[in-house]
Amino acid sequence: MMEAIVKKIPEINPTWLLTGEGKMLKNIAFEENSDTSNQQGIPFFELRAEAGFPGNGIDGKISPDAYYRLPDDFKGDNVFVTDVWGDSMSPQYNSGDKIICRLIDSLTFIQWGRAYVIDTFSQGILLKTLRVADQEDAVKCVSENKEKYDPFLLPKKEIKKIALVLALLRKEG
Secondary structure: OHHHHHHHOOOEOHHHHHHOOOOOEOOOOOEEEOOOOOOOOEEEOOOOEOOOEOOOOHHHOOOOOEEEEOOHHHOOOOEEEEEEOOOOOOOOOOOOOEEEEEEOOOHHHOOOOOEEEEEEOOOOEEEEEEEEOOOOOEEEEEOOOOOOOOOEEEEHHHEEEEEEEEEEEOOOO
């Protein structure tokens, strides 16, 4: 009976149908694969990129929580998917959105005006738009939600890892 349902409604997640766990519907365009032994996709790390979140950091995760199969545009070394939490970057990035990111090696190649996931020593993981700071040894972190969150300077020595946001995955509805 379950096989007939899955054949008739291919969007149904068979795991959800059998156990009630996970999401009811599969996202066809960006299909999650929770079998972490299959490394054919982009790794997903549940980092919770948010202002001031005291997380483990990008380098604190040893293995991905899942994998996503994405279009070829996003393949390559140091590419990963993570969640957005909080409202500091609304309306551009909302809590529950997923973002595709690429780790970058050096602060020399910052694309000013673009969003980054920044793993810091003292503030946890941040999702901010970076702007040029008046001080050479810092970057200016700007929230999209300017009514609630003021820009601030982040010393470059506070940055452990940094990843450019390449794309946004948002579920409609």
